[in-house]
Amino acid sequence: MLEEAAEECRKLCESDRVLCVRGDCASVEDMAKVRDAVIKEWDGIDTLIITAGVSALQPLMKVAGVTATKDGLSPPHATAEAINHAVGVAKAALDGNFFGPYIAAITFIPLLTSCSKSPSILLFSTVAAIIPAPTRTLYASTKSASLVLFQALAIEHPRISFLSFLPATIEGDFRASAVDTPPNSSPVIHEADPNKYGLRREVVASRCIQAIDRKEKTVFMPQYMRIGHLMYWIWPAYVEWRARVKYNFRAE
Numbered sequence: 001m002l003e004e005a006a007e008e009c010r011k012l013c014e015s016d017r018v019l020c021v022r023g024d025c026a027s028v029e030d031m032a033k034v035r036d037a038v039i040k041e042w043d044g045i046d047t048l049i050i051t052a053g054v055s056a057l058q059p060l061m062k063v064a065g066v067t068a069t070k071d072g073l074s075p076p077h078a079t080a081e082a083i084n085h086a087v088g089v090a091k092a093a094l095d096g097n098f099f100g101p102y103i104a105a106i107t108f109i110p111l112l113t114s115c116s117k118s119p120s121i122l123l124f125s126t127v128a129a130i131i132p133a134p135t136r137t138l139y140a141s142t143k144s145a146s147l148v149l150f151q152a153l154a155i156e157h158p159r160i161s162f163l164s165f166l167p168a169t170i171e172g173d174f175r176a177s178a179v180d181t182p183p184n185s186s187p188v189i190h191e192a193d194p195n196k197y198g199l200r201r202e203v204v205a206s207r208c209i210q211a212i213d214r215k216e217k218t219v220f221m222p223q224y225m226r227i228g229h230l231m232y233w234i235w236p237a238y239v240e241w242r243a244r245v246k247y248n249f250r251a252e
Helices: 002-013 028-042 080-115 137-156 201-214 225-234 236-246
Strands: 047-050 067-069 072-074 120-124 161-167 218-221
Touching: 028 080, 047 080, 047 201, 080 120, 080 137, 120 137, 120 201, 137 161, 161 201, 201 218, 218 225, 225 236
Parallel strands: 047 120, 120 161, 161 218
Antiparallel strands: 067 072
C-alpha cells in the first residue's frame, strides 16, 4: 500500500522526486531513519503531515469484559485479568495516537525550524477529540491528548504554522486497525457504513492541502462540526443524545 501511494504521487507530480521510506511512527529508530533519509535526499522539508493513528471501536467496559444489560452490568465487576487487558489495549492506542505524533514532533521540529523559510505541521486528528463519542472512549481520549500536545507546541514554536485537522467519519478501512478487536474477530462498526456515508478521501486530502497553503489553525470537516463543538458547551445533553444516535449506542 505504501509503494502504491508513492507511485500515485509520482504520477501526479510527474517527477521521480518521491521518497518512500517504511517506518513506524511510534518507533524512535524508524523516525530517525526517515529524518536522515529526508536530509540526505532533500536537505530538509517545509511541511510535515502526521496522519498515522489507530482506531478503537468498543465501549470501555466491554474492553474490560463487562457488558451492560437491562439487569445491570455482567459480570458485576471487572476481573484483574480483564483490567490488565484493558490497560494493554489503552497502551496500544497511546502508541499509535499519542506517542507516534509525539515522536514525530520531537524528531522533525528542529529540522523544520532550521531548513524551512515557511515551516508547517498538520496533525490529522478527529472531531471525536473534542466532541465525545460513545464506543470511541480510547480513540477519542488518545487523539485528544495529541491534539492538545500540538496546540501547546504551536505556542512554543511560533515560527512553525501548526494546523489541527478535525474531520468526521471518512470512507475507507481505517477501522480495521482497531486495537480493541478481540483476536480472530472482525471489528464491530456501530455507526452507518463509512464507505457509504463517510467523507470522500480525495475531498479530505484536497482540503488538507488548501488549509496548509492558507496557514489555517483549526479545520472542522464538515464545517458544521464547529457548531457541534460549541453546542456541547451550551447544550451538552443534546450533543450526547446525537452522539448515541450516530453510533447506535443504547445506555442500559
